[in-house]
Amino acid sequence: MGTSTPEGRPGDEPSVSDKEWDDFLRGAAEGGRDAPVEPSARARLVTQRLRAEESAAGRTPGGNERPRRRRWRPPLIAGVAALALAVVAIRPELVVDRLPGAGGGSGTDAAPLAAETAPPTAAPSGDLFPDMPTLEEPFRGSPAVAWADGVAGIEVPEARAVGGMSRDQVAHALRSTKELLVASNLDRATLRGEHPAKALGLLDPLQKDGHGLMEKGLRDPREDQDPLWLLSRFDPAEVRVAGDTVKTRGRLTFAKGDRDGSVEVKADYTFVYPLVKAEPGADEVARTIVRRELTVALYDPAGTVTTPGRLVVIAWKSTTGNTDCARDGDGFLHPQFRTDLAPGPEGSGPAVDPYDRSKDLDALPQECGTVTRT
Incomplete structure (x- = not known):
C-alpha cells in the first residue's frame, strides 16, 4: 500500500493521464516498458482486456488473467445446464x-x-x-x-x-x-x-x-x-x-x-x-x-x-x-x-x-x- 496521501476521494482518478497510460499499453504489447504509477480503475480494466486478448492469440502475459468464456455442449443428456x-x-x-x-x-x-x-x-x-x-x-x-x-x-x-x-x-x-x-x-x-x-x-x-x-x-x-x-x-x-x-x-x-x-x-x-x-x-x-x-x-x-x-x-x-x-x-x-x-x-x-x-x-x-x- 502506498504511503502518500491522495488529494481526492476513494476511487477518484489518479494523476496518470490517459495518453501516458495508452502509451504504456502499446509499449507492453510490443515488448514491455515500465508502467506509470497509480493506474486508474479504467486503465486496470483495459489491462485485463489486453491480457485476455494476448492469451487468446497464443501469448502468455504475466499476472492474472480474466477467465475466457467457452460454451460446452451438455455431455450427458439434453437439459444439463x-x-x-x-x-x-x-x-x-x-x-x-x-x-x-x-x-x-x-x-x-x-x-x-x-x-x-x-x-x-x-x-x-x-x-x-x-x-x-x-x-x-x-x-x-x-x-x-x-x-x-x-x-x-x-x-x-x-x-x-x-x-x-x-x-x-x-x-x-x-x-x-x-x-x-x-x-x-x-x-x-x-x-x-x-x-x-x-x-x-x-x-x-x-x-x-x-x-x-x-x-x-x-x-x-x-x-x-x-x-x-x-x-x-x-x-x-x-x-x-x-x-x-x-x-x-x-x-x-x-x-x-x-x-x-x-x-x-x-x-x-x-x-x-x-x-x-x-x-x-x-x-x-x-x-x-x-x-x-x-x-x-x-x-x-x-x-x-x-x-x-x-x-x-x-x-x-x-x-x-x-x-x-x-x-x-x-x-x-x-x-x-x-x-x-x-x-x-x-x-x-x-x-x-x-x-x-x-x-x-x-x-x-x-x-x-x-x-x-x-
Missing part, C-alpha cells in the same frame, strides 16, 4: 485512502437443515438427475429442498469489537452486509431486472470500482462491467420466479480489515431460483443456482476517507449453474429449459455440481462448462 464463473477482485488500497495522519413456501414438508457454520466437507447427496420440479414443488429433487427460505437462510453472527472497530460498528457492518445480500439476490424488484436502488444505497458512492462500476454496468452492461458480479437479475420478458420462495444457504464471517479502524465481512452464499417462462400458461420449471463469495469492508471515517456507514467492495466472485453462457454481458441471467435443448456433442471439460459448497470458487473451472444437476 451451463456453468459460468465470474471473478473480480478489487485491491482496497486502490479504492479507499487514508486521511492525513491516520494510523416463501418451498412445496415440501422437509425439515430445513441447521445453519451452515463452516465449509462443508462434501457435496450434498442425491441422484444425478432426480425428480423433476413442478409449479407446486419447485425444489423437488434438489438439495435445496431442505435449505432455508430466502432471508431466513442469512444468519448474522454475534458481533464483537475487532480491528479497532467497536462492537456496534461491527454489528452495523454485519447487518449492512445481510441487507446487501437480500437487496441484490432476493429482492423481487432486483430479480425482475429493475434498478437495484436498495443494494446501491448500501455501497460507498465514493468507490468507483464498486458502486460506480455497478452504476455503469446497469446503464451499459458488458462483460467488463457486468451487474451480475453483484446482482441476480432475470429478463422479465423472458422468465419469472416461480412461487414466492428462493432457497438460500451459506454463512457470514468477519475479521480485522486491511488497516486499523476497519472490519471485513465475508459472505459465501448459494441462491436457488425456480423459474418459468414469462409466456402465458408456461408450467415447466427450471432452476438457476447462483453462488457468491462477497467480501466487503466498513472503515472508520475518523481514519479513512469514506462515506460513514457505507460498505466498500473488496472482492466479488460468483458462479452460476444453468445460464446461457452465449449471452454473457447483457446484464441478465438466462436459464435454459429442457424442452428447448437438443442433444449435442460431448463436452470437453469437467462437469460441476452447483450445490457443492465444499470447494472455494477459485478451485472451480474458470470457463463456461456443464453442471451435473439443477
